[in-house]
Amino acid sequence: MTLNQVTAQKVRVNLAERSYDILIGDGLLSGAGQEIAARLPGARVAIVTDSNVAAAHAKQLVQSLDLAGIASTTISIAPGERSKRFEVLQQVVDGVLSARLERGDAVIALGGGVVGDLAGFVSGIVRRGMKFVQMPTSLLAQVDSSVGGKTGINTAHGKNLIGVFQQPALVLADTQVLDTLPDREFRAGYAEVAKYGLIDRPDFFTWLERNWQAVFAGGVERVHAIAQSCQAKADMVERDEYETGDRALLNLGHTFGHALEAATGYDSARLVHGEGVAIGMALAHRFSSRLNLCSMDDTTRVEAHLRAVGLPVTLAEVPGGLPGAERLLDYIMQDKKVSRGALTFILTRGVGQSFVAKDVPSSEVLSFLQSVT
């Protein structure tokens, strides 16, 4: 079994009857059938994937399922954020129903965040909830979106406004598939890895400052960084599964980040999610410094590390230019983390000391944005 390999790690997410394992390691995909058969005996599966990932990895997964005696059907969607919409949801739902899968059967998400969010939503609503397995193939999905049960699609009103909380029965992160990930995408995913250090794990952030090159090179350090990230997210989700409190800390950098994504029309040629988060985290520290919450030394340190790995940290680095401060504030106000009109922000007192700040006056945000645009 692949877990015997030196580089494989397991993280347990403890959520009572919804508890599950996250398996992380090189080459795990070839043992996927066995892992599923052990956890969901007798289940059949629908593999939801996108055409790019299908070409690279679907065959290996289907073979592994075959070996374990698991019947599977594959449903492929177009790659990209555009697939997170009602029409595609309906198509995938139809595919799962056409395969006559039942409540005890499983939907497998084989792909990045888009596939995971969409397939998870499907598994949460077909027959009022089927089983769900995450097989994330991007760094972003392995360290963030595949863990914690948030699923959803976008609407004209905003991103992820429709969805359910649907915990997977298993997350299987084959780190070997990252070897073929484009550099830019790996870097963007790394922003979320750094985020866990910045939220409440200063030692992990220090470790990343010293070892990021090895993480980017692959091997033991990469598995370690991903497992640490999953552990950090698992801890947060265990404390607050439905995001009524502390889980909001995971949005560090995301309020500014989402506004930047919206302001660039979700055009991945200009800005991808992780890059928005990198700039957002830098701004969250800088904003905290401006409010005298966080020392400028810490803000400089955070910016230096993100810069070192090649991530953007300022608004000026977004190609094609951005709207002014007031328009950016509008985008922030439209974000779903606005609670009854008051602005909720994740601010920080320093590296690894972030906190949820409610009732941040929009005037403060505006004047900060004016100072950095």
Place this chain on the structure above:
Amino acid sequence: MTLNQVTAQKVRVNLAERSYDILIGDGLLSGAGQEIAARLPGARVAIVTDSNVAAAHAKQLVQSLDLAGIASTTISIAPGERSKRFEVLQQVVDGVLSARLERGDAVIALGGGVVGDLAGFVSGIVRRGMKFVQMPTSLLAQVDSSVGGKTGINTAHGKNLIGVFQQPALVLADTQVLDTLPDREFRAGYAEVAKYGLIDRPDFFTWLERNWQAVFAGGVERVHAIAQSCQAKADMVERDEYETGDRALLNLGHTFGHALEAATGYDSARLVHGEGVAIGMALAHRFSSRLNLCSMDDTTRVEAHLRAVGLPVTLAEVPGGLPGAERLLDYIMQDKKVSRGALTFILTRGVGQSFVAKDVPSSEVLSFLQSVT
């Protein structure tokens, strides 16, 4: 407060942090605003209703909300089962998002089962779950669909195949609105009332045999019958919220009933849900008698009561004719209560002694159907 009235009753559904009250009584709609304000302080609401119900009751509800200082927006859909589909779901979701409601705000379902199922689903997926309030206006919805958290829509593959479990924060059943319900619809809803007696409350069934005329006439007996039904359903839901076991007993009469609805093309001119359930319950008893599980006396007694209130109990009573036994079996096999190919039926050992029978051979069902078609 209306609860001081002699005829008002309260049933509590105990589901830990998802617990809620069901309020039942004449004239409760006029106190709806107060009840919501007490349970969801600060919440705004979207009222989802259909054009028929809106004309009859929306004004009274909006006034009551206004009085309690609750801002509301009304989203009206076309009446009828056809509205339980993806396109209408998308429209209502859009309406709720356009009103900029947040996670702490509520969707109110004001209407029958269609409105409740659709609005509940919407409330379960917008922002990954908003608050939800049921205000059922049909007998069927008051005694069945508004309690227990099942929501959903239909697809080409079958009814209620897409949805979520979403418990309401409050069910408010104004029994006065039943005064204007067409006789046929009240009778159809009564089939579900009788069902609770047949499942496991023989004393309630005996009470209904003696008091059904008073129940149909309205007043104290009607409130009592509805409250007893809600209590019976609440007990079942408390035991098995997600239908992994006993809750399936609530499907007594529904396996045959759903097949009849499908076989008549869901044409309400020919057969409405409650009528299908009435025939289904009679058949479930007759089938149990054929299997020597239930005495023919009990089957005759059940048929006699359903007949007395004016409900159909045989296949011959479905206007327009039905397909043969084999085709009816096909419809049964397509029903979602088929678990991994084996047929699950609710059978009975007599009035109030029903049980879940797994692995019922389809050959037995077929030869039974051949004997009654």
